[in-house]
Amino acid sequence: MNDTPDILCIGSVLWDVIGRCDNPMRQGGDMPGRITRLPGGVAMNIAMALRRFGLNPALLSAVGRDVQGDALIEACAARGLMTHLIYRSDDLPTDQYMAVEATNGLIAAIADAHSLEAAGDKILQPLWDSALPFPYTGAVALDGNLTLDLLSEIARSPLLAEADLRVAPASPGKALRLSPFLQAKRGTLYVNLEEAGLLCQCEFDNSTTAAAGLLARGAARAVVTDGGNPATVASPDTVVTQTPPPVSVTRVTGAGDTFMAAHIAAELRGLLPDAALDAALSAAALYVSGETKI
Template sequence: MSRPEVLCIGALLWDVIGRAPRRMAPGADVPGRIRHVPGGVALNVAVALARRGLAAALLSAVGRDPEGDALLAEARRLGVLTGWIVRDTGLPTDCYMAVEDSAGLIAAIADAHSLEQAGAAILAPLDDLPAWTGPVVLDGNLTEDLLAAIAADPRLAAADLRVVPASPGKAERLEPLIAARRGCFYLNRLEAEILAHRACPDAASAAEAVVARGAARVLVTDGANPAADAIAGGPTLAVPPPRVTIARVTGAGDCFLAAHLAAGLAGQPREAALRAAVEAAAAHVAGRDLP
């Protein structure tokens, strides 16, 4: 496998996304569209990086089943390096199911049992590399124990960690990384409030609250409201997203992270990188690359 520029560690699964073109009430049964597409935070970020010309490798797990075969083939077709994927978990390939309506996400369930059972085995490829000093994307589908182990792993001691919780329900898994004062965190406002242990009126105050808990850098999105970038000992930036009609929401945060990381690697200043991230997420929400 060619040497990657970015490591993406976390979920590689199938997304099953049902979307209705209008608002839905609880218990509603309406016409719509159901899409079955490759997904998972780590894969989504890796694909978005590959589209920007960056070599991104996945460290993850999939089942030894037809779904896993098809998923790996699709990931490779999308330009992602898949040579280090674990496939001996004895469980079926993971899956994420979500329901969206015209206003956004209604509910979702992530079944990442294969990834969780694989545990530290997905990190074995690090033994084949010199000490890694480049970017590493970590997602909250990893268990809290594994995230804590990564924070202390000497193979990643000099890595540029980019951390995303995957969902508000998994935000607390990031606590070991905050305690270790490592990583740049990508959160939505609810996730930031969970980690800050308090409510916040906007993305800027939420990002600052997580920095106050020990994080070196925190980026927070807030839907159609301005996104923010806060750093320890520096000014907080805020950029409003362009207004778009919602075509989907799943994966928007992953596009935000990838665009921000790519802009930083290209040497763009903080405000330009934040603006690039906001615009990439808005384009995704608008469905500009949907078939």
């Protein structure tokens, strides 16, 4: 690994605490299972996947200068990720995410990214203090755990005006935070069917109509997934739709991040739209089946 990043991953870097049950669960259920703690957050998950695909990602985020934060930075470094650009706060705790998963999917989750939100534009300091080239012209993976104000700033900022922006909402509850990128007609938006509907204020039956709806609302480019149903990549002059490989689902958290990272990596390698989407769907299928190591 050299000292020059191939891509910036801007957003949440935190601890994932995941409880997994090997049986179906319902709300209020109390079942045996396994509880793990791993480095997580959308930006972190994307960076880890990008590293597996041979790229050299740098993280821009906020991590507390506490015991949990020191351990998290060490875990990032052990995975080959560049952490020297991360904002370390003396008074904000390290963020965390907690989820319960079962064979019937995600049962519940809580994302505590309050420190990232409180840090605000301090995480972008490397973009204006000469730590990175100005203007930055490389690829950027950005997640919706940032505040709406900061995302609005990024969508129109000269700091990233020439960057290849790739944006994901982090969760359906934060989908509307991507609205500034529709208004600015910037970036590639990575959303699922529900998130596309929230951004367009309507319901869609499939990824193809959802992608078309996003383009009509101002998206420069849209990538829409729908679980095991066909996914679509659409721009004003190209539309590609493919069905994911059928697999048995053993984990859910991080699947969308793996898909996004695989798609970015494929396109940075120069793959055409059909091949890039196929590579991303295959990588996501391996991940949810449990065959890909974290």
